[in-house]
Amino acid sequence: MSLEKTEGVILRSIPKGETSKILTVYTRDFGKLALIAKGAKGPKSKFGGILEPLSHLAIVFYMKDSREVQLLSQGDLLNFFPGIRQDLEKTWPALAVCDLLNRLMPPRSGVGKEKSRASFGLLLDVLRGIDGADRNLINFWWWFLIKLIKILGYRLELIRCVRCRQAVEGTMAVRVEKGGVICPRCDDEPGRRTVLTAGSLRFLVKLSGLLGPAVSTLNPSKGQVKEIDFFLDQFLKFHIESFQGLKSIKFWREMRDRP
Ligand SMILES: [Zn+2]
Known part of the structure; x- marks a missing residue:
């Protein structure tokens, strides 16, 4: 598993369970990626309200080739349009x-x-x-x-x-x-x-x-x-x-x- 940095635009965001979100992100370096943002739905989420379609973010995530959905570690807003x-x-x-x-x-x-x-x-x-x-x-x-x-x-x-x-x-x-x-x-x-x-x-x-x-x-x-x-x-x-x-x-x- 590696820790990767890139930027991307959220194309889709769907809830996963009580607290998480599955994001489809179009990234600069990895093309289209599915990412899970754990704890993203809670009021105290470290991601705030930025994990919505159309958000342009700098992201850090854990990449494992064998996995279809990667794990989002950090997201910082670059443009909210x-x-x-x-x-x-x-x-x-x-x-x-x-x-x-x-x-x-x-x-x-x-x-x-x-x-x-x-x-x-x-x-x-x-x-x-x-x-x-x-x-x-x-x-x-x-x-x-x-x-x-x-x-x-x-x-x-x-x-x-x-x-x-x-x-x-x-x-x-x-x-x-x-x-x-x-x-x-x-x-x-x-x-x-x-x-x-x-x-x-x-x-x-x-x-x-x-x-x-x-x-x-x-x-x-x-x-x-x-x-x-x-x-x-x-x-x-x-x-x-x-x-x-x-x-x-x-x-x-x-x-x-x-x-
Ligand atoms: Zn002709």
């Missing part, structure tokens, strides 16, 4: 991000150390972005998806035709199974295609080039929100089986669709 917690419109996209990572990532650094570190960096960037933003929160969700898709090694081509490599212009068909846009000359096989109008394509290309806080500066039109949402949904559903039916995303959509 107060902006996200105070505003439901921000809470939902932030929880959707945590939910998706939880669903997608295998335990420990099962996707490889590099990818797991890069996705931890992305998680912090997107939470900081949502925390500080005052508009266009949905951009962060799309931005997170586009970056994560690339980190995990999927192809997402929005500038050149996936077959002939010519730069495309205007409204284009997208073949999710081929990983991007396909020009009318090459699009001759049967099968489902999604269409992205010229505006939506330009929007997505711009969005993927932005950094952190700048993500909220682009204004999508109502039509673009629908199109982009539908396209990314199709993309994830095709490539990532476990994507179907995330509750947080369902609630968030219902909230957004309310008049």
Whole structure:
């Protein structure tokens, strides 16, 4: 058994017995970890009230390779993301991000150390972005998806035709199974295609080039929100089986669709 130090964001926290909590934490150095926090529910707990989803912590824990759930020894709060917690419109996209990572990532650094570190960096960037933003929160969700898709090694081509490599212009068909846009000359096989109008394509290309806080500066039109949402949904559903039916995303959509 070794004593390890890292930082992580709590994706999920469930009670265990009378006094403890089982946490799912996305960590910088070990990927997704299950940790038990003994005595975390008591009023005199040394952890205070910080062991909640979305808390960014410096943690110390006992690691034993043969064990599925590791033992948390110490947790110090680095960021509580107060902006996200105070505003439901921000809470939902932030929880959707945590939910998706939880669903997608295998335990420990099962996707490889590099990818797991890069996705931890992305998680912090997107939470900081949502925390500080005052508009266009949905951009962060799309931005997170586009970056994560690339980190995990999927192809997402929005500038050149996936077959002939010519730069495309205007409204284009997208073949999710081929990983991007396909020009009318090459699009001759049967099968489902999604269409992205010229505006939506330009929007997505711009969005993927932005950094952190700048993500909220682009204004999508109502039509673009629908199109982009539908396209990314199709993309994830095709490539990532476990994507179907995330509750947080369902609630968030219902909230957004309310008049
Ligand atoms: Zn082509």
